[in-house]
Amino acid sequence: MxxxxxxxxxxxxxxxxxxxxxxxxxxxxxxxxxxxxxxxxxxxxxxxxxxxxxxxxxxxxxxxxxxxxxxxxxxxxxxxxxxxxxxxxxxxxxxxxxxxxxxxxxxxxxxxxxxxxxxxxxxxxxxxxxxxxQVGPRLKKVPVFFKNLPKELEGLRLLHITDLHISPSLSPSFVKKLVAQTLRLQPDVIVFTGDILDSFVEKHEEEFKMLAELKAPHGIYYVPGNHEYYWNPQKGLQAFRDIGFHVLINQVQNIAFGPATLQMAGIPDPAALHFREEGPDLARVQKQFTENSFKVLLSHQPSLAAKVQTLGVDLQLSGHTHGGQFFPWNWLIVFFERYAKGLYRIGNMQLYVNQGTGYWGPRLRLGTYCELTEIVLRKEPKTE
Known part of the structure; x- marks a missing residue:
């Protein structure tokens, strides 16, 4: 050091x-x-x-x-x-x-x-x-089409939040605005893909009380990013569990929709290994998958997509990149991250990278915005 x-x-x-x-x-x-x-x-x-x-x-x-x-x-x-x-x-x-x-x-x-x-x-x-x-998170609606989507999942809305970075530099009013916006949208599922907490959890009881107000009929799912591991990760993870989030550490949660099943999987950030915590274990995740389910995997790092797609995952949701956050990094991010922001197809899997709902460091974004993503699952129309 x-x-x-x-x-x-x-x-x-x-x-x-x-x-x-x-x-x-x-x-x-x-x-x-x-x-x-x-x-x-x-x-x-x-x-x-x-x-x-x-x-x-x-x-x-x-x-x-x-x-x-x-x-x-x-x-x-x-x-x-x-x-x-x-x-x-x-x-x-x-x-x-x-x-x-x-x-x-x-x-x-x-x-x-x-x-x-x-x-x-x-x-x-x-x-x-x-x-x-100051404007706060901007909603981006993203329809994603799949050939194998069960009819019971048609139109299912997943609200994707990532890289909020709750810390002394993020105003509690920003979190309050995000929670209110999320409640108005009434999503079916809420997912958090890491770097939500970027400080000691004891400093942010107010923000966690706000997050505890979030509701979704089919659950709230969370995976840690690299920043959660810098601040006593076990306390942080427990704080998310205490407010009702499903914390997925190489785990798969089955969500039933009549005869159809959506399997929500989650892996921790590779940074966990540097802190002697459990790192991503794709083999363990694969053992929990069932053959005919629709599979969504949460991973903070989009760079793991090439390995994830070999598991038969249909959709990976990620963050981490911030889209570069501000000039000139919003131009240069493509040289550091293969999947910088937006929707990508990798083999039979689709990957969506949210450019960040909050921000890291300085209170500014220039050339990007605070993104709140509504992923809408759609059946790909048949071509004649």
């Missing part, structure tokens, strides 16, 4: 040097202006480094409002730096192309006015990104 902190701090320091140089070296600032910009950037970068070193060292801190505000502020600054670095890189790339491919004058790109614009634009991005969060 000490090596990781050193490498992370060194990396952030290198970014600071690069950004400071590119924002001041080529401008017509006076030495006072240059010094002011460098001091501002030094303060912002130091705040991020210092805060995270503090929280890494003191992980088991008691709940205190000032610590939450400090972390919130640092996450916002981190997002500001993310946007600023992205703009600096894009400007440098554009200038390089303009100079060597389309030779022309590009001095205005590095003027003092351009520097002020680049320092101000991230603030605009933060405002718009936070507005998306």
């Amino acid at each position: 000490g090596l990781f902190r050193t490498l992370a701090s060194s990396f952030i320091l290198l970014i600071f040097i690069y950004v400071s140089h590119q924002l001041t070296r080529f401008t017509d600032f006076t030495w006072i202006g240059t010094t002011a910009v460098i001091i501002l950037l030094a303060f912002l970068f130091a705040l991020v480094i210092g805060t995270f070193l503090f929280f890494w060292k003191e992980k088991n801190l008691d709940h205190r409002p000032w610590r939450d505000r400090l972390l919130d502020g640092s996450l916002t600054v981190m997002a500001y730096i993310n946007f600023l670095v992205s703009l600096v890189i894009l400007r440098d790339v554009f200038a390089f192309v303009e100079k060597w491919v389309m030779p022309s004058q590009f001095g205005n790109l590095y003027s003092s006015q351009a520097t002020f614009a680049m320092l101000g634009l991230p603030l605009v991005f933060l405002i718009f990104g936070n507005a998306v969060i």
Whole structure:
């Protein structure tokens, strides 16, 4: 862990040097202006480094409002730096192309006015990104068609919630809004695919009381993501059981619809193995499947889909990716995740990746939104 902190701090320091140089070296600032910009950037970068070193060292801190505000502020600054670095890189790339491919004058790109614009634009991005969060979860209805869907399951509605990240940075009002929206929809089944809790459960009794109000005639099903394992996972899992969620750890729950059976399966995130907890066991899940059932599997990680489809699963529901959450990661996520968001067909199985109902870290989304997905099971029409 000490090596990781050193490498992370060194990396952030290198970014600071690069950004400071590119924002001041080529401008017509006076030495006072240059010094002011460098001091501002030094303060912002130091705040991020210092805060995270503090929280890494003191992980088991008691709940205190000032610590939450400090972390919130640092996450916002981190997002500001993310946007600023992205703009600096894009400007440098554009200038390089303009100079060597389309030779022309590009001095205005590095003027003092351009520097002020680049320092101000991230603030605009933060405002718009936070507005998306304030709107709350946006409902997305996704009909999914299957050749083998029993007629009793036609039109069945599964409400898919993932990556809520209940933590000090997520307002309880966001959870309250989500619960109210879910109750209005009256889904047949509710499923949670991990990273719902991202903090010590003792800090979030209020949010769990809200989640306890959720109801669905055919049950509420939950699997943990990687973040649940960072905060005393057994206590967290028990908290979900206590409010009536079916916690599926390599388990299959049979749901009867007359003569038809929907088998709801769930596997834990592979991160469980790093904490000496039970990891995904697909062989164990497969033994619980019956031949003529319709099979839905919950997995936080969409990357497991290739293995899951060999089990004869009809539909996998996943999260984890956040769709990149905000610029530029919403563009780059496809290079890190094969299944970034939306609906995919893998063999005979279909996979749906929800881009996240909540958010992680800074209170913003830019280029994505908080997604609440209503999966509607449909019989694939016969083709003549």
